[in-house]
Amino acid sequence: MSPLASGPQGPTTLRPLLTTVLDALTAGAATRDGPLPAGGPTEVAARLREALGDPFPEHGDEDALRTLVQALAAGAADPADPLCTAHLHCPPLAVATAADLAASVLNPSLDSWDQAPAASELEALVTRALAAEVYGETGQARSAGDALVTTGGTESNQLALLLARERHGHTQLVCAANAHHSLRRATWLLGLPEPVTVPAPAGTMDPAALGEALTALPGPLLVAATAGTTDAGLIDPLPDIAALCETHGARLHIDAAYGGGLLFSDRHRPKLDGLARAHTVTLDLHKLGWQPIAAGLLAVRDRHDLAPLGHHADYLNADDDTEAGLPDLLGRSLRTTRRPDILKIAVTLKTLGRTGLGALVDRVCERAAEFAELIHRHPRFELHDRPTISTVLFRPADATDDTVAAVRRTLLTEGRAVLGRARLDDRLWLKATLLNPHTGADDLAALLKLVEGHTPR
Template identity: 95%
Template sequence: MSPLASGPQGPDTLRPLLTTVLDALKTGAATRDGPLPAGGPTEVAARLREALGDPFPDHGDEDALRTLVQALAAGAADPADPLCTAHLHCPPLAVATAADLAASVLNPSLDSWDQAPAASELEAQVTRALTTEVYGKAGQAGTDGDTLVTTGGTESNHLALLLAREHHGHTQLICAENAHHSLRRATWLLGLPEPVTVPAPAGTMDPAALGEALTALPGPLLVAATAGTTDAGLIDPLPDIATLCETHGARLHIDAAYGGGLLFSDRHRPKLDGLNRAHTVTLDLHKLGWQPIAAGLLAVRDRHDLAPLGHHADYLNADDDTEAGLPDLLGRSLRTTRRPDILKIAVTLKTLGRTGLGDLVDQVCARATEFAELIHRHPHFELHDRPTISTVLFRPTDATDDTVAAVRRTLLTEGRAVLGRARLDNRLWLKATLLNPHTGADDLTALLKLVEGHTPR
C-alpha cells in the first residue's frame, strides 16, 4: 500500500523521500552545470524522454522519484544562477519553499472552513496586513479594503476588470502601449470592448494623451496603469494618472505585479506614490517577493467591491452554517479548490520582517544600477537607460537586431546564459532582470563578457 504524506506517520514517510529529492536536485544541477541545459529544445527533449521512458507503465518503478526529479533539475532553467536573468522569475527563498512543502502535505482547500480551519484564518490575517501595506490602515483616507490571493498577475488583472464590469456595466478599458497582455485578454474573456490604447512615448503612459481619451470617451471607463513594465521595469506617472481618473470619474487599476515589491523598501517605496489611490492593485510576490509560484494578490480599496464574487453552494457555505459563524470563503476567489499559498507568504513576512524583505529589494535594485553603470562604461555596449527597478536593457554597439536575437539564442542553446529580449524605440534589446540578491559584481562582468564573446565583430 502506498504511504500517505499526511497523518501521524506522514513525517516519517516523507523524511527518506526528501533525502532522495534533495540528492536528485543536487545531482541534476551538477549535470546541467549552468543556468540552462545545453543543446536547445531538441536535445533537452530527447534527454527528458530517455529518462522518462514509458510515462504510465503497467508496473511501477520505485526509483521514479529520483529519476524524474534529477531529469527535471538537469533540464531546468535555474533562476538562482546569476546568469539566468531573462524573466520576472525569481529564485525562491528556502524558508518559503519549506513552508510550501507543509502546505502540500496538509493539503487544505480554501473553499470551505471545514477543509481549512487554520489556513482560512491565516489568510484573513495576512491579507489584512498586506491591504494595509497598499492602502494604509482601515478608515485611513476613506479606505476599508481587502486583498485576495490569486495565481498571479493574469488572474489578478482579470479579477480587476471583472469587478469594474460588475460595478459599472459595460466598461471601456483604457491602457497604454506598455500594458501587460493579460489586460487585453481579460477584455476578450469578459466580453468588453477592445481596449483604447494611449501612447507610451518614453515607455510609460502619456498623461496628456490619457486626459484626451478620458475627455472624448463616454463612460464608464477603467484606466489600467502599470508599476513595473514587463519589458523595461518602468513605472507610469501614477499620481498624475490618479488625478486624471478622479477628475473624470474613471475607475483606476494599477498592475504592480513587478513593482509592487518596492513597497517593502523604505528607499524605493516613494516610486509607488499614488498606488493607494487605485481602486484595485495587482501584486505578485513570486516576482519581487521571492516566493515559489504561485503567490499573486489583488488588493481592493473598498471591500464592498468584492460583493459580485459572492457565490452560494449549499455543501460549502449553507446559509445556516454561515449564520452560525462558519466563514464563507467562496467569495474570495473565482476558483473553488484553492491551495493555501498564503502560508509561504506568511512565513516569509514573519521570518524576514519589513527590514529583511526591504534589504532584498534594495540589493537587487543596487545590482541593476551597478550593471547599468558597467554597461555604460563599456566601449562595446549601449545602455538603453538607467533602471527604475531591477531590469536593465542593453545591446552590443552597432549590432543589428538580427545579431542581437542570434546572440541571445546562441547563449540559450549553449546553456551559458539566459537573457530576455525587449523591443523599445524600434530596436531589439537584450534584457537582464536581476532578482537574485546573491548576484555579485563578478557575475555581472562575466555576463557581459559572454555576450561580447558571442557577438561577431
C-alpha cells in the same frame, strides 16, 4: 500500499523521500552545470524522454522520484543562477519553499471552512495586512481594504476588470501601449469592448494623451496603469494618472505585479506614490517577493467591491452554517479548490519582516544599477537607460536586431546564459532582470563578457 504524506506516519515517511529529492536536485544541477541545459529544445527533450521512458508503465518503478527529479533539475532553467536573468522568475527563498511543503502535506482547500480552519483565518489576516501595506496603515483605508490570493498577475488583472464591470456596467478599458497583454485578453474573456490604447512614448503612459482620451470617451471608464513594465521595469506617472481619473470619474487599476515589491523598501517605496489612489492593485510576490509560484494578490481599496464574487453552493456555504458563524470562503476567489498559498507568504513576512524584505529589494536594485553602470562604461555596448527597478536593457553597439537575437539564442542553446528580449524604440534589446539578491559584481562582469564574446566584431 503507498504511504501518505500526512497523518501520524507522514513525517517518518517523508524524511527519506526528502533526502532522495535533495540528492536528485544536487545531481541534476551538477549535470546541467550552468543556468540552462545545453543543446536547445531538441536535445533537452530527447534527454527528458530517455529518463522518463514509458510515462504510465504497467508496473511501478520505486526509483521514479529520483530519476524524474534529477532529470527535471538537469533540464531546468535555474533562477538562482546569476546568469539566469531573462524573466520575472525569481529564485524562491528557502523558508518559503519549506512552508510550501507543509501546505502540500496538509493539503487544505480554501473553499470551505471545514477543509481549512486555520488556513482560512491565516489568509484573512495576512491579506488584510497586505492591503493595508498598499492603502495605508491607519484610518478608514485600513478597515475598508482587502486582498484576494490569486495565481498571479493574469488572474489578478482579470479580476480587476471583472469587479469594474460588475460595479459600473459595460466598462471601457483605457490602457497604454506598455500594458501587460493579460489586460487585453481579459476584455475578450469578459465581453468588454476592445481596449482604447494611449501612447507610451518613453515606455510609460502619456498623461496628456490619457487626458484627451478620458475627455472624449463616454463612461464608464477603467484606466489600467503599470508599476513595473514587463519589458523594462518602468513605472507610469501614477500621481498624474490618479488625478486624471479622479477628475474624469474613471476607475483606476494599477498593475504592480513587478513593482509592488518596492513597497517593502523605504528607499524605493516613493516610486509608488499614487498607488493608494487606485481602486484595485495587482501584486505578484513570486516576482519581487521571492516566493515559489504561485503567489499573486489583488488588493481592493473597498472590500465591498468584492461582493459580486459571492456564490452559493449548499454543500460548501449553506445559509444555516454561515448564520451559525462558519466563514463563507467562496467569495474569495473565482476558483473553488484553492491551495493555501498564503502560508508561504505569511512565513516569509513573519521571518524576514519589512526590514529583511526591504533589504532584498534594495540589493537587487543596487545590482541592476551597478550592471547599468558597467554597460555604460563599456565601449562595445549601448545602455537603453538607467534601471527604474531591477531590469536593464542593453545591446552590442552598432549591432543589427538580427545579431542581437542571434546572440541571445546562441547563449541559450549553449546553456551559458539566459537573457530576455524586449523591443523598445523600434530596436531589439537584450534584457537582464536581476532578481537574485546573491548576484555579485563578478557575476555581472561575467555575463557582459559572455555577450561580448558571442558578438561578431
